[in-house]
Amino acid sequence: MVKNNIIFMGPPGVGKGTAAAIVSEKTQMVHVSTGSIFREEINKNSELGQKVKELVQGGNYVPDEITNQIVKNKINDLREQNKKMILDGYPRTIKQAEFLDSISQDDKFVVVELFAPQEVILERLSGRRTCSICGTGFHIKFKPSSVENKCDNCDGELIQRKDDQPEAIIKRFEVYKTQTEPLLNYYKESQRLIQVDATETPEKIAEKILFLIK
Numbered sequence: 001m002v003k004n005n006i007i008f009m010g011p012p013g014v015g016k017g018t019a020a021a022i023v024s025e026k027t028q029m030v031h032v033s034t035g036s037i038f039r040e041e042i043n044k045n046s047e048l049g050q051k052v053k054e055l056v057q058g059g060n061y062v063p064d065e066i067t068n069q070i071v072k073n074k075i076n077d078l079r080e081q082n083k084k085m086i087l088d089g090y091p092r093t094i095k096q097a098e099f100l101d102s103i104s105q106d107d108k109f110v111v112v113e114l115f116a117p118q119e120v121i122l123e124r125l126s127g128r129r130t131c132s133i134c135g136t137g138f139h140i141k142f143k144p145s146s147v148e149n150k151c152d153n154c155d156g157e158l159i160q161r162k163d164d165q166p167e168a169i170i171k172r173f174e175v176y177k178t179q180t181e182p183l184l185n186y187y188k189e190s191q192r193l194i195q196v197d198a199t200e201t202p203e204k205i206a207e208k209i210l211f212l213i214k
Contacts, residue, residue: 007087010114011176013125014198022206034089068099111187114198125169129158
């Protein structure tokens with residue numbers, strides 16, 4: 001039985017989403033990403049959802065006060081159901097972390113940071129290819145197509161997203177380090193930070209996490 005709620009953190013391409021899905025499946029914890037609860041709120045057509053929709057459609061950042069309120073509503077909903085959760089993509093700032101602590105009372109969150117060397121993340125992301133027609137994903141090393149640059153499903157051309165080009169990956173990695181370091185220190189000071197090497201398979205990473213949080 002998992003005692004604590006968890007926050008997953010880590011740079012792009014480290015495997016947060018995959019590891020969170022495995023941990024969620026094995027523990028029945030609810031995987032909550034900011035993207036998913038924003039969409040949920042928009043689909044409800046609530047006042048908050050309408051504000052988020054306007055901001056997102058306008059290409060604007062959703063401010064802390066709106067994000068905090070949506071996260072708070074989701075947390076309260078899950079608490080009423082006696083469910084533990086994995087937060088993915090929140091908090092992103094010290095202010096958000098302080099707000100989360102203020103509404104968590106005795107039910108504090110433990111932070112799991114997945115880390116991997118930059119060269120490992122570069123290999124993972126820069127090798128990804130997507131079918132330009134059906135959107136099926138491949139990887140030149142880990143999941144290659146049968147015919148080079150051709151989709152196995154529809155024979156469409158495989159392309160590399162701009163976000164997966166080496167220059168863009170390095171920039172995203174640096175942005176993550178700059179933005180997240182203060183947040184990691186915040187949780188380290190309160191002895192709530194667990195760091196996990198994410199260079200192994202998703203299954204082994206999930207096993208490590210489950211061992212460390214029990």
